[in-house]
Amino acid sequence: MTQATNDQFLLAARPVGLPKDSDWQRATPPLGELADGEVRVKILYISLDPAMRGWMNDARSYVRPVAIGEVMRAGGVGVVEESKSPKFKAGDHVMGVMGVQRYWTGPAEDKGAMLARVDPNLAPLPTWLNVLGMPGMTAYFGLLEVGQPKAGETVVVSGAAGAVGMTVGQVAKHLGCRVVGIAGGEDKCRFVVEELGFDACIDYKAGPVQAGLKQHCPQGVDVYFDNVGGDILDAVLTRINMKARIVICGAISQYNATEAVKGPANYLALLVNRARMEGMLVTDYAARYPEGVAALARWMKEGSFKSREHIVEGFETFPSTLLMLFRGENLGKLVLKVADA
């Protein structure tokens, strides 16, 4: 059954600015025999996430950089094809950090891959890379634990039509907050309001974000969940309320910067408003993922919560598909489809 060779994207060079084709190298090493305790997973969907850009830099961060010549790190979901471990059997569906390749092979207990069984009856496989996966958990715990929104407060989220943003906004609606998204383009804004039920969405491509905030957040901003950084973070800082909480989850506007990152010039609004800005990382909440999955899956089943994936087919399109994230071309969680189940 197993093909004779794998197919992989290796990091060939550290990108300057947006990753170029020449920053990648294709490799097709043979698929060897499994050792005791190992499994082989046929990868079906690969998660494309803004954080991947950071992993390509040679910089101290929360995980080690991807080495030159190493398979690019990525989350994915797939099906176990062969197993010499009692933990998984052939046919099991699993998610994990399996890299940009067609097959993942290694110990079932591998600390890097963190394989976990997923239930395709609870939600379609791509949803396990989205609402029920890392982005969903990031949104759920980041909003609840760091943002700490209360009913009636105003929550603003940037990257509102992206993987994390769509869940932040919907969770905040479930909590009884006023929810205002920020996204680029009419289609995304319409989706966020009409499909996801946000109260409003500011199109940052259509005009100044500050004016949009003034219009749509008449009571100011109590919680801002920031996925983008840059000028939008600065605009929100001008509208925060006393004791506001800003969750720093990402800064996609800055990930490909070739000059210095733009720091938030209006950060002294934190002083004036006794507000705070706090970073979060989803893996700190790993022990509580089942709680997050259960809550989000229940809402989805009840029909009060939507997941949306933007699926692009074709393993070989990886280099250009990844760039869609940084060009804001995805509506929903960007997923690369590698193979049929």
Add this chain to the structure above:
Amino acid sequence: MTQATNDQFLLAARPVGLPKDSDWQRATPPLGELADGEVRVKILYISLDPAMRGWMNDARSYVRPVAIGEVMRAGGVGVVEESKSPKFKAGDHVMGVMGVQRYWTGPAEDKGAMLARVDPNLAPLPTWLNVLGMPGMTAYFGLLEVGQPKAGETVVVSGAAGAVGMTVGQVAKHLGCRVVGIAGGEDKCRFVVEELGFDACIDYKAGPVQAGLKQHCPQGVDVYFDNVGGDILDAVLTRINMKARIVICGAISQYNATEAVKGPANYLALLVNRARMEGMLVTDYAARYPEGVAALARWMKEGSFKSREHIVEGFETFPSTLLMLFRGENLGKLVLKVADA
């Protein structure tokens, strides 16, 4: 007893950059009769604080701007010369927001002046503008409530030889922390280490702050109390530990900026380290000042805590003396002496 006229510095124009002489106007209105409930205070010492620069701008902030033609806002300490209020009697020493003038006249219960009796036997009058006044309370509650240092942690404070910084560092030493100051010049650094007992002090004028932090904070930075902003805030961000807390108390490096404020370009260190940056304002802790005063006065009495004021004589020197703050020329709390007791 009462002189026939007052002597005041009014704000004549909103400064661009450092305040100039022409931004001030001198006025000598007559001192009228007291109405019922009013007191007249002869001001002895005026507090010169970095925050005063912000009050001169026409910008929304935590207090309203000083109006053009209005007496410049400032804290001070003085002696009650006449009273038609049962709250104070002639000879009482009081502190309050009495402005840059020789006499303050108004209702004893005035909400703006917030007059409070001080005990000159507990500490000399200038100390009531320093360790036992706003700067001390800012340091005490900002460090304890927002910084939340624990014994054994490393606390870094900028503006270490200034009014707030000297108290932050000494309180942190009392809590069993490793304390590293940042200050400009050898004299200030020597003072902070030899007189105040900090573990080390980095002279930002002598070399890169980042190298100093690497040397003096081998375990990284757990709490950073920021009085200066700008490049120093950015340097500290590169050395923070997991779950670090940054207290945003001020940003003196930016108060006279004529271009946009420099935001902290390294703010994504908050994300990587799940750290937070939080603003604080001393007036939020007004109800607890007696607790802070009691603690600091007790340590001073025991000899384990020092207060240091930089006293400049002469009411008329106000415009140039104020600039000493922004040129880093004061060692200790800058106080203007107006009259003998």
